Amino acid sequence: MAKKSVSELDQYFGARTPRLGVLIGGSLSKGLDIRLDPGVNLEDLAVGRYVVIHGHHRRFFCIITDIGLNSTTVQITGTPPDMSNPFLADIYSGSIAYGTMHIAPMLAISEDGKLEPVRTIPPHFQETWTATEQDINDVFGKEDETHFNIGAPLELLDTQINVDLKRLTERSVGVFGKSGTGKSYLTRILLAGVIARRAAVNLIFDMHNDYGWEVFNEFGTRDKGLKQLFPDRVVIFTLDDESSRRRGVRPDFVVTMAYNEIEPEDLEALRLTMDLSDTMLDAARLLRRMWGRDWIQSLLTAEADIIEDLINTTTINGPALSALIRRLQRFQRFGFLVPQSAGDSVQAIISHLDQGRSVVLEFGRYGNALEAYILVANYLTRRIRERYVHRVEESFGDESKQPPQLMITIEEAHKFLDPMIARQTIFGTIARELRKFKVTLLVVDQRPSAIDEEVMSQIGTRVTALLDNERDIMAVFMGVSGAPGLREVLARLDTRQQAIVLGHAVPMPVVIQSRSYDEAFYAAMGKPISGKKVRSVSQKGGQALYGDKEFEGFD
Amino acid sequence: MTAAWEDPIGYVLRASTTGFSVGTRVSQMGKPAFGSIVKAQPRTDEREWVYGLLFDMHIDDDPMVRQLVLADAVSEETIRDQHHHRIVPVEMDILAIGFRSYDGPIRHALPPHPPLSLDPVFLCNPEETKEIAAHFDYFRIVLATAQVPSEQLLAAHLIATAGVLPEDEQYDFLVRAGREAARLLNNDMARLDSLLRLIYPV
Numbered sequence: 001m002a003k004k005s006v007s008e009l010d011q012y013f014g015a016r017t018p019r020l021g022v023l024i025g026g027s028l029s030k031g032l033d034i035r036l037d038p039g040v041n042l043e044d045l046a047v048g049r050y051v052v053i054h055g056h057h058r059r060f061f062c063i064i065t066d067i068g069l070n071s072t073t074v075q076i077t078g079t080p081p082d083m084s085n086p087f088l089a090d091i092y093s094g095s096i097a098y099g100t101m102h103i104a105p106m107l108a109i110s111e112d113g114k115l116e117p118v119r120t121i122p123p124h125f126q127e128t129w130t131a132t133e134q135d136i137n138d139v140f141g142k143e144d145e146t147h148f149n150i151g152a153p154l155e156l157l158d159t160q161i162n163v164d165l166k167r168l169t170e171r172s173v174g175v176f177g178k179s180g181t182g183k184s185y186l187t188r189i190l191l192a193g194v195i196a197r198r199a200a201v202n203l204i205f206d207m208h209n210d211y212g213w214e215v216f217n218e219f220g221t222r223d224k225g226l227k228q229l230f231p232d233r234v235v236i237f238t239l240d241d242e243s244s245r246r247r248g249v250r251p252d253f254v255v256t257m258a259y260n261e262i263e264p265e266d267l268e269a270l271r272l273t274m275d276l277s278d279t280m281l282d283a284a285r286l287l288r289r290m291w292g293r294d295w296i297q298s299l300l301t302a303e304a305d306i307i308e309d310l311i312n313t314t315t316i317n318g319p320a321l322s323a324l325i326r327r328l329q330r331f332q333r334f335g336f337l338v339p340q341s342a343g344d345s346v347q348a349i350i351s352h353l354d355q356g357r358s359v360v361l362e363f364g365r366y367g368n369a370l371e372a373y374i375l376v377a378n379y380l381t382r383r384i385r386e387r388y389v390h391r392v393e394e395s396f397g398d399e400s401k402q403p404p405q406l407m408i409t410i411e412e413a414h415k416f417l418d419p420m421i422a423r424q425t426i427f428g429t430i431a432r433e434l435r436k437f438k439v440t441l442l443v444v445d446q447r448p449s450a451i452d453e454e455v456m457s458q459i460g461t462r463v464t465a466l467l468d469n470e471r472d473i474m475a476v477f478m479g480v481s482g483a484p485g486l487r488e489v490l491a492r493l494d495t496r497q498q499a500i501v502l503g504h505a506v507p508m509p510v511v512i513q514s515r516s517y518d519e520a521f522y523a524a525m526g527k528p529i530s531g532k533k534v535r536s537v538s539q540k541g542g543q544a545l546y547g548d549k550e551f552e553g554f555d
Numbered sequence: 556m557t558a559a560w561e562d563p564i565g566y567v568l569r570a571s572t573t574g575f576s577v578g579t580r581v582s583q584m585g586k587p588a589f590g591s592i593v594k595a596q597p598r599t600d601e602r603e604w605v606y607g608l609l610f611d612m613h614i615d616d617d618p619m620v621r622q623l624v625l626a627d628a629v630s631e632e633t634i635r636d637q638h639h640h641r642i643v644p645v646e647m648d649i650l651a652i653g654f655r656s657y658d659g660p661i662r663h664a665l666p667p668h669p670p671l672s673l674d675p676v677f678l679c680n681p682e683e684t685k686e687i688a689a690h691f692d693y694f695r696i697v698l699a700t701a702q703v704p705s706e707q708l709l710a711a712h713l714i715a716t717a718g719v720l721p722e723d724e725q726y727d728f729l730v731r732a733g734r735e736a737a738r739l740l741n742n743d744m745a746r747l748d749s750l751l752r753l754i755y756p757v
């Protein structure tokens with residue numbers, strides 16, 4: 001096909017100003033090099049921003065991943081010109097001495113508006129421009145029933161980045177970032193979108209009472225919780241009635257667990273947190289078999305002669321047994337553990353979920369005890385998933401009998417998904433089995449490198465705020481093409497309210513200024529969505545991007 | 556009064572495709588200057604207009620001058636008379652930088668044919684000067700010449716050219732020209748530096 005002149009391209013893409021520079025080299029895998037035009041001020045650029053290159057037949061969307069200085073001759077670096085002379089400065093900067101940027105191609109839009117994955121690059125010396133509002137809208141569309149605004153791209157704060165909620169909830173989601181970067185707020189925004197658009201029901205293990213009811217923000221004022229935004233669609237369960245009431249919450253259900261409901265498998269997940277050895281866990285399994293469901297209570301109240309007897313007549317050895325007892329004694333601090341079950345929490349949760357309500361489980365003061373958090377989250381999740389599996393299998397062939405799509409939110413996720421235990425725990429299983437049983441995870445974590453790699457590769461959408469540990473950064477980008485460049489971007493995010501979003505729920509990686517969680521947000525949650533359906537081309541595009549094939553994780 | 560570019564400044568003496576020499580009278584040598592853009596006009600439409608930069612002017616001696624140089628006291632009147640009635644013309648050397656075929660645009664390249672003897676030579680008018688300086692492709696030819704310090708020539712030409720532009724365009728023009736020169740002289744910072752100092756607007 002004939003090449004198009006610049007003015008013809010303008011007709012396709014719209015005229016733009018000002019130009020940033022021209023493409024001078026690079027590759028698809030390593031990113032492209034742009035020589036900046038003389039007038040471009042380096043200080044006006046920033047890593048993470050979108051730029052667009054016009055090829056002959058498509059627009060290439062790229063993210064700036066590096067900015068540099070170069071010169072056409074080494075002589076000039078040896079004897080730098082007198083830049084205090086404005087005339088000399090104007091001439092040297094942009095000619096012999098010039099700015100460069102390195103950009104990572106992320107997505108292409110063809111002339112007829114189709115989104116395509118980048119499989120090639122534009123030819124030499126094509127022009128590069130700052131992305132415009134129109135460019136962003138062409139990719140991310142408008143908010144509608146299935147697309148939810150979570151923020152704006154850097155420098156284009158009037159535009160919206162919308163995530164596809166269906167795609168978000170049908171795979172697991174990760175929200176990562178250092179402490180204080182806005183993980184909990186981002187998570188609350190995502191959950192609000194999922195609840196508002198009824199994309200899924202949620203079970204939220206709320207370690208620090210961040211989600212259900214009001215929280216104090218950095219200014220010491222209160223921000224609303226999900227229950228306050230969606231009183232009919234959210235119920236609050238609590239493990240610590242007193243703490244909940246003190247904070248003005250009227251919980252819908254107080255969760256208790258009976259000792260005799262704890263199985264050795266529930267301890268499995270605590271292996272690392274409570275430092276349980278194989279021999280201790282073997283002992284637990286043996287005791288469960290010998291003594292039945294009351295094994296924990298029997299053990300904790302056993303007289304010395306019974307212990308003696310155990311050591312002498314079974315394979316259990318003395319030190320392991322007393323270590324196990326000491327560990328289990330820690331449970332006695334947990335007020336929610338009772339001798340006899342006072343009500344079926346699992347059933348109560350499931351019936352709310354069935355009616356389309358999300359459940360926030362507040363941990364109150366037990367949020368500070370990691371053992372309690374892991375024990376309860378495992379205990380409930382294992383049982384809820386069992387029922388889900390059962391029902392999905394039963395409803396086989398009849399969609400209407402299926403339970404609603406469920407997303408389970410856990411914090412400190414690496415404690416559940418450490419490589420040492422991810423294979424044995426329920427959360428590892430859920431992450432790996434994908435959407436088969438309609439349960440996915442939303443994991444919130446500040447140490448993604450401590451999460452099992454296989455689990456990580458199944459996290460379809462990753463929302464990542466600032467991370468500074470190199471290993472954590474690598475973990476987040478595992479399996480993502482164009483990752484080396486994005487690392488630089490991630491390491492330079494603002495310390496708050498900025499994140500890179502990549503994966504299943506967005507057509508291309510994007511750096512966002514996250515939406516403010518404020519009065520305007522509350523108001524928007526109360527209103528019906530006004531936006532039209534996203535242009536069908538970009539939906540088609542989405543398919544082209546990811547293909548219809550089953551998602552196999554990041555490779 | 557006629558404008559500087561309306562009358563010939565002289566006539567072609569010798570020529571090649573890389574340049575030509577123009578002969579003129581002492582009285583006519585005031586208007587052209589080192590760095591001026593000039594053009595040789597063909598006498599038929601088959602030949603091209605040849606454009607060039609004036610890079611040298613010289614005054615050769617003749618038998619009369621030799622005598623006068625040795626004489627004891629020469630009156631002002633005699634000298635003026637000698638200037639007026641010289642038998643050897645004042646010579647101007649031109650570096651060819653472009654040409655124009657009948658009715659075509661100016662091309663920045665050496666001409667396919669040299670001008671012929673006695674073709675009249677004019678200064679370019681402001682419109683032509685702007686047309687030529689709209690592109691800097693001829694810088695390369697100028698900077699490659701070995702006959703004079705080429706950055707001196709280019710600088711003189713740029714300052715003269717800037718002078719025909721509106722005042723608010725002059726700085727920009729010199730910056731753009733300076734960048735092009737920087738691109739070409741990228742291996743010779745010393746020459747670039749001396750060129751830029753010469754065209755630095757005051």
Ligand SMILES: Nc1ncnc2c1ncn2[C@@H]1O[C@H](COP(=O)(O)OP(=O)(O)O)[C@@H](O)[C@H]1O
Nearest residue numbers: 179180181182183184185217218514515516517
């Ligand atoms: N999207 C947001 N809107 C409003 N405030 C925010 C937002 N994100 C973060 N903040 C502010 O930053 C503080 C820390 O955020 P938080 O989500 O608690 O961090 P993390 O969970 O990563 O430790 C909050 O108290 C809040 O004041």
Ligand SMILES: [Mg+2]
Nearest residue numbers: 180183184210
């Ligand atoms: Mg938090």
